[in-house]
Structures are given as C-alpha cells and as structure tokens.
Amino acid sequence: MNNPVLKAERLTVRYGQRTALAGISTEFAAGEAVVIAGANGAGKSTFLRCLAGAIVPDDGRVASGPGLDKSKIGFVSDRLSLYENWTLREAWRFHKKEFGIAAAERPPIEGFTLDEGRTIRHLSVGERTLFHLSLILAQRPAVLLIDEVVHGLDPFLREKFLETVIGAMDDLKTAVIMVNHTLSDTAEIPERVLIMDGGRILLDERRGDLTAKVKKVAGDGALPADLPLLFETASEYRRERYIYPFREEWRRCGGLSFMDIGLDEIVKAFIGGAYVQKRAR
Amino acid sequence: MFRKELAEVLKQTGWFLAVAAVLPILLIWLKLMPGPYRAVFIPVLEAGLVCWSLFLGASLLGRERSQKAMEYALTLPHARLGLLVRLAGARFLVLVVLWLSAIAVIGIGAFREPRLLLPALAVGIGLPLFFISLSLSVFVENFIVLCLFSIAGFYAISAAVFRLLWGPGYGVVDFYLPGLFASPLPDVGAFRADITPPLVLLQIILPVVPFIAALLLSFGQFDVRRSRRFQRRYGAAFAVGLVLCVLASFGGRAVSSSLAQKYFYLTRNLKIVEWSFMAKSMRIRDPETVRKIRIAPPILPAWDDGSFLFGRDNNEGLMRVDLSSGTADLLYRFDFRQPSSLMQWTYGSTVVFIEKKAGLNEIQLVTLDQKTKKAARYVFAHEVFRAGDPTVIGTDVQNGKRFWLCLIMERGERSTLRLWESGRVEEILVKGRLRTVNTPRFINGFLFFMGKEPIIVLQDNGRSFELKKEFPAGGIFDAQESAFVFRRALDDPSPAFIHSFIHGIRGTKLARMNLAMLEIEEIDDMPETTDWGAIQRLGNKTYFIGGSRSRNTLDVYDLNDGKVRLIRSFPDINLNRRDTRFRVFDSGIVITQGKRVGVYAFPDLKEIHYE
Numbered sequence: 041m042n043n044p045v046l047k048a049e050r051l052t053v054r055y056g057q058r059t060a061l062a063g064i065s066t067e068f069a070a071g072e073a074v075v076i077a078g079a080n081g082a083g084k085s086t087f088l089r090c091l092a093g094a095i096v097p098d099d100g101r102v103a104s105g106p107g108l109d110k111s112k113i114g115f116v117s118d119r120l121s122l123y124e125n126w127t128l129r130e131a132w133r134f135h136k137k138e139f140g141i142a143a144a145e146r147p148p149i150e151g152f153t154l155d156e157g158r159t160i161r162h163l164s165v166g167e168r169t170l171f172h173l174s175l176i177l178a179q180r181p182a183v184l185l186i187d188e189v190v191h192g193l194d195p196f197l198r199e200k201f202l203e204t205v206i207g208a209m210d211d212l213k214t215a216v217i218m219v220n221h222t223l224s225d226t227a228e229i230p231e232r233v234l235i236m237d238g239g240r241i242l243l244d245e246r247r248g249d250l251t252a253k254v255k256k257v258a259g260d261g262a263l264p265a266d267l268p269l270l271f272e273t274a275s276e277y278r279r280e281r282y283i284y285p286f287r288e289e290w291r292r293c294g295g296l297s298f299m300d301i302g303l304d305e306i307v308k309a310f311i312g313g314a315y316v317q318k319r320a321r
Numbered sequence: 322m323f324r325k326e327l328a329e330v331l332k333q334t335g336w337f338l339a340v341a342a343v344l345p346i347l348l349i350w351l352k353l354m355p356g357p358y359r360a361v362f363i364p365v366l367e368a369g370l371v372c373w374s375l376f377l378g379a380s381l382l383g384r385e386r387s388q389k390a391m392e393y394a395l396t397l398p399h400a401r402l403g404l405l406v407r408l409a410g411a412r413f414l415v416l417v418v419l420w421l422s423a424i425a426v427i428g429i430g431a432f433r434e435p436r437l438l439l440p441a442l443a444v445g446i447g448l449p450l451f452f453i454s455l456s457l458s459v460f461v462e463n464f465i466v467l468c469l470f471s472i473a474g475f476y477a478i479s480a481a482v483f484r485l486l487w488g489p490g491y492g493v494v495d496f497y498l499p500g501l502f503a504s505p506l507p508d509v510g511a512f513r514a515d516i517t518p519p520l521v522l523l524q525i526i527l528p529v530v531p532f533i534a535a536l537l538l539s540f541g542q543f544d545v546r547r548s549r550r551f552q553r554r555y556g557a558a559f560a561v562g563l564v565l566c567v568l569a570s571f572g573g574r575a576v577s578s579s580l581a582q583k584y585f586y587l588t589r590n591l592k593i594v595e596w597s598f599m600a601k602s603m604r605i606r607d608p609e610t611v612r613k614i615r616i617a618p619p620i621l622p623a624w625d626d627g628s629f630l631f632g633r634d635n636n637e638g639l640m641r642v643d644l645s646s647g648t649a650d651l652l653y654r655f656d657f658r659q660p661s662s663l664m665q666w667t668y669g670s671t672v673v674f675i676e677k678k679a680g681l682n683e684i685q686l687v688t689l690d691q692k693t694k695k696a697a698r699y700v701f702a703h704e705v706f707r708a709g710d711p712t713v714i715g716t717d718v719q720n721g722k723r724f725w726l727c728l729i730m731e732r733g734e735r736s737t738l739r740l741w742e743s744g745r746v747e748e749i750l751v752k753g754r755l756r757t758v759n760t761p762r763f764i765n766g767f768l769f770f771m772g773k774e775p776i777i778v779l780q781d782n783g784r785s786f787e788l789k790k791e792f793p794a795g796g797i798f799d800a801q802e803s804a805f806v807f808r809r810a811l812d813d814p815s816p817a818f819i820h821s822f823i824h825g826i827r828g829t830k831l832a833r834m835n836l837a838m839l840e841i842e843e844i845d846d847m848p849e850t851t852d853w854g855a856i857q858r859l860g861n862k863t864y865f866i867g868g869s870r871s872r873n874t875l876d877v878y879d880l881n882d883g884k885v886r887l888i889r890s891f892p893d894i895n896l897n898r899r900d901t902r903f904r905v906f907d908s909g910i911v912i913t914q915g916k917r918v919g920v921y922a923f924p925d926l927k928e929i930h931y932e
Contacts, residue, residue, distance in 0.1 A: 053548075054548070054549065055546060056549075089392070089544075089545070092392075092396045093395060093396050094391075094392045094395045094396050094544060094545050095544045095545060095546060095548075096401075096541075096542050096543070096544045096548065096550070096551070098548055098549065098550045109398060110396070110397075110398040110399075111398035113396070115392070115396045117392050117393075119389060119392060121389055121390055121391065121392035121393040122388075122389075122390055122393050123384070123385075123388045123390040123393070124388040124389060124390065125388055134325055137324075138322060138397050138398065138399075139397075139398060140398075
C-alpha cells in the first residue's frame, strides 16, 4: 500500500496473562472504509483502541502517515467516553479548544438536534452516539475509528449515523475503520474486511474478492472431500455449509449448487468456523 | 485541558474553603472545640490544607474515572506527558496559591498567628503528600486505599530518609542553646543556618523522588488498562528513584558531616566541649588533654555543673555526661506525646521543667533529682495554660513549702502564677491585673516587672505578693531581657549571695538599680564605639558586651563597682563575616570565626589555649 494513513506494526497487547492482540500488522489507506469483524474477545476493540491511542501496545507500534497528527484521528468508542457531567455546550467548547477546531458550530447531523444545556449523562445511548460523532466530525478527521456503536441506535438514527459517516468519507476523504458485528445495515460501506480471531487477523480481503470467494452450498448433498469447507451448521430445520476459498470451476461440477451470500453471512461463517476450530482444539 | 482542570479544581477548592470556614462554627457550637472562632479556624485550616493536598494529588484521574472519560482523555491530541503536566500542573498551581494565601492570611492578615505552622506544614507534609498521592493515583483507584497508601508511603520513606540522612543527629532546631548570644547583633548566633537548609531540603525532596521518577518515566505507557509494561516501568523507575534517594541520603549525610558546623560549649571549669549535629562523638578539651567520647545519638549541651554536662538527645532523653570519664547516662525520658518545654532549670540538685498535660488548661511540672533520678510530678490547672507557653522563672520555699514562679507568655502578654507544691495555683496580680506587658524577674524575694512600661516591684509577704514600689513613668529601665535567656540555676547565685544591683540600659546610659533602696542610678554613657550591646549577669558579676558592625568593634566591659571599665577588645574579629559566632558562658566567652576558635575566661578574659 502506498502512503498508508495509519500503519499497525506487530501490535501485541496483553490483559494479564491473556493475549488480546498477538502481533498484528496491517495498513490503512486514506479514504478507505474498513470493517473489522470477529467473535467476541477476538481483539477488535483493543485493536481500535491501539489505533486511537487509548491503549499503548505492549509491543509493536502504530505509525501515522505523513501529516497525520493525533487531532486528525477521531475515535467513537463503544463506551462513548466523554465527561458525563458536562453539558453538551461545555463538551463542545472543550473539544473545540483541545482539537483546535475553527468552526463556530458543530457540524449538524440532519434530523438530529439536542438541547445544548442537557448533560451528557442524561442523553440516551443513541443521542450520545450521534453527539459524539458530531464532535468527532468537527475535527475533520483523516481517520475515523468507530467501535460497535451502530447497534445502539434506532433504525432512523442508525441511518442518519451511517449517512453522516458516508458523507464524511466523500467530503473529507476520511478513512473509516469500523468494528461491527451486524453488517446488514453497513454492508455497502466497507471496501475491505478484516476478520479477527484470537488476537490475530484471520482474513484481510477486499469486499468484492471476499464475496467472490465465499459461497454457500445449496441443498443437502454430500460434498467432495477436496472442497474447502469453511463452516457447517445443521439443525432440525436447516443445514448450511460455506465454502472458502471458492473457485468458479466448481460450479460446473454436477450435483452441487453454490449461492452468493451477503457480507453479514460471510462474517457469520468465518466466526462460526473459528468457533468450530476452537472447539476442535 | 489545563484550563478545564484549573476551573474544576478551583470549584472544588471553593467548597473546601467554605467547609473550612463553617466547620469551626460547628465545632464550637457542638462544644467539640472551645472558641473563639479564630482559635478553632487556624488548626482546622492547617489540618484541612494537609488533607486537601492529599486529595488534590489523589484525584488526579478521579474525574476521568468517575465520569468514564478516561478513553476520551487519552485520545486527546496530547502526548501522555503533556496530559500529565496539564492535569497535575493545574492542581499544583491551585495548591501553591492556596497555601500561600493561607500563609498570607494567617501570617500577616486578620488571623495573624505568631506560631505560624503553615509554611512548615506546606513544605514538610502538604506538598510531599500531594506528589506521592499524585503518583500512586495512576495505580490505585479506590480513593481511601490510595490515601492510606500515600500516607504510609510518605511516612515510611520519610522515616527511612530521616534515619539515613540525619543518622543519630538532630532533626530539630533548638533555639535555646546555652550561651547563644541573643543580642540585637544580626547574624551573630545565626544558629545552624549554614548547615541545616541543604539537609532539610533533602529531607523534604528525597522521599518524593521515587514517586515522581516513577510517574514521569512510566506515564508515557499509561493507558486504560495499566498494562504490565506500564507497571514494570513504574516499578523499575520507582526502584531506581529509591536507590538514588538512598545514595543521596548517604551522600548528603557524608557531605554534611564533613562540612558540619562545629559548636562549642564552655563548662564552668573551662573545659571546652566540641560537638556537631551530625557527629557521633564529642570532644572534651582542657588546656592539657583532649578526650573523645562516643555518644549516639549526640546530645545538645544545655548546662553543666563542672562535673557533669546535661543536655537533651533527639530521642526525648535528658542525658548526663560525666566530664571526667565521658560516660553518659539517661536522667529522664520525656513523654513525646506531651510537648514538653525545651527549657530545663535547676536549683540545688533538682532539675525542673514543664510538660503540657493532655488537658487543655493543665500543665505538669516535673522536678527531677539529678542524683537519684527520681521524678516528682505536680499538675496545675489554670485558664492561662490553655494557649500560653509556660516557663519557670524562680523558686523558693515559704514556711517549709516549695513554690515555683511560672511565667506564661501569650501574644505579647505575660501572666505570672505561683505554683505551690500542694497543687494550689496563686495568681500574681499587678495593680489588680493578671496580664502584664512587663516581664517579671524574681530576685531577692522581689518580683520586678520590667519592660516597656514603668517598673513595678512586688514583694513576697509569705502569703501573697504585694506592691512594694511603682516607679514613675520616666523610670523605664531596660534590664536586657535577652540577658536572662541564658541558662542559669534558679538559685544562682547561691542563696547566701544577695544581689545588690540590677544593671540595665536607660536611654543612652548604662544604669543600675540599687536593690536595697530600689532606686535607679546612672553609671555612665554607653561606650562610644558601641551601636548595640547587652548586659550579662554572671554570678555576682555584671558585664556589658557591646560592639559596632560599622566600626567593626567588639568590646567587653566590667560594670561592677559602679563604673564602666573596658576589660578586653577583640579588634581581630570581623563582625561582618557571617560565620562569626559569639557565645557567652558562665566561665567565659567563645568566639568562632571560620576555623578559628577563641576561648576567653572571665574575669579578665585572658585567652586560654587548648590542646
């Protein structure tokens, strides 16, 4: 990758005896949209916190691209960390000063307004998420790190949130790195997918490549032994089998039908596969 | 960030000050502490400021933790150290301003308090506690545990540094050094000023060093989880800081010992005792011999009787050193919980001193027999003991009953009480008032109240003191209060000797009061070469020691026989040198200047040369 805006080099983070990140290395380009998915405890949030600077890695480092300082990295954490006793007005004033924001007003999120005199503690999760995002966007960030906050929003606000993020990507060429479990709403955003497990990057693919490589087997027919089965789940009602990496010539083999699937299901297959492997170990 | 922190800390400090202002009212109202408001406010403020220093350090990251803003704070566009400087800097600034304001208010303002503890509390306890709790706050989240750890850490390391730095030496400054020349001469007798500041500074700074080093060197690794790497770095930096602290303590002690000012005490039989605060031994010299005696902890010489040297050690012990054999033994162990007077007085073979009792208006007078080491304790109660500093100024026996005269000084006022061994407290009233401006002296059974106001003389009639004579307004007679600071037995000169005169200064004249007639007569003009001077009464002899810094003269005159007779000048003593020390003892004068030590024996002040 030429001129990455953010680069993770052999990031290792431990919580006591447990390794949360096991030497992760990757790069992010300017304006790139990346979704990070993985099972619970895979290390996604830790990875994002390392990129944001909230966690100092035990080993390795996060290198910024040329001209990128800390004020151009925006981080909306799943904890929605802000000084809770402040009013929105106080929080905005502080944020503006700390990040050297020239704008007099926060960038509005369409259809979303709040009384500036309210304290952050008294906001709902959704309101707080959008307020936090509006603060971060006022920084005109070159990198926007979003950790699993979309699920807390109602469908309307979720749409507003995503529209705002997409708008920022278009206007500011912001690289968006987003941790998300449920990709049904956000499936169209990412250009690149990272799937993590056990503190490692299990998969790092462009979205187009990934959807081409993961297929679901239709029907209950037996699979040839050389077919790479990513994950299989069977219940009384259904049986699902996922193939990765898929090759187009297999469609021509008789007896089996392969279905294209969405990103949400692809991620589910990888996570499920990781669980199976863990159980087998 | 700095401004935000400053605003928040100021807001909190406003609440603290409001509580500090209201709490005394509550304490007085609940009768937990006796009024007036000022008397309660000052200790509340003193204690409150120490606690507030601890709180401000301990709450370094408190707001970030309690408001779940730690991640936000750590992702602000500041390096970790920058964040620390902003957070801690605001607190430090508020703390310093707060202490200085309090010192200004209590030191010079409406609450003026002569016993100003605040500077010592600020530098000695408040700021170290602030830095220690600041450092530990990155580790310990529970506020109470953090405060306890901070106090324990401060105490443990301070005690260790104290032990290493001072060794068995003294940690207190004793202004009651016998023979300390308490005259208007500036600098002469600037006791220990040249040796203690570096050690005091080290004592204050060193305990904080490991904590500050650990914080500064590890905070770059601080994050939301307090990683092992951060902990290791904190621990390593703390250990290095601790080692440096120990080395600096040893180094400081070694340097101090080598540079330590030597002090000299001249005994009644002209033995010169050489000692210093850092040394573990004393040297006792007479013209032919020198004896080195090992005493740890060293004692602070207070008085002697020619055979024994008496003094306090830093372990609350009243010690006695045999000047011929050099052996030391303990006479009395003061109760460290009861702040005892640093002054001990003697009569016959008895040592008398005052210990403050737990009761607010009680004192305990202790008499100690030097030979048998038996102590008798007498408790006396009176309202004036509540705030004043009591000292014994005389003793006698009336109708077979011993009494002690006790002077209590409180903010420029004096109260005099007669304490009978039966426990009775008798107020000595001067023109119907207990409190006086003049200071009492007990001589020949008379109580002379002398000072800024005309002299009043009371006579003991066996049951009470009654007015004997009141001098007219022009009869002010400066009997040189400072001359009476010198430690002298309460019955010295011996009862057989009757004082004939009290000498003093009256305007530009040297004068004396005839004790038989109770009349003041002028002796002569003050010597021309004298800008300042003090009268020294030694046994039955009186001397006038005067000098001039501008003319660089130092002369000693004999005032006996109603004349002013020059005994000796010291033309080679440069009074403008800061290291000049001039001390008068019962048997002579010791002058030190640099490494030069001169001992001059009364009555003719001939120089004595020692081995």
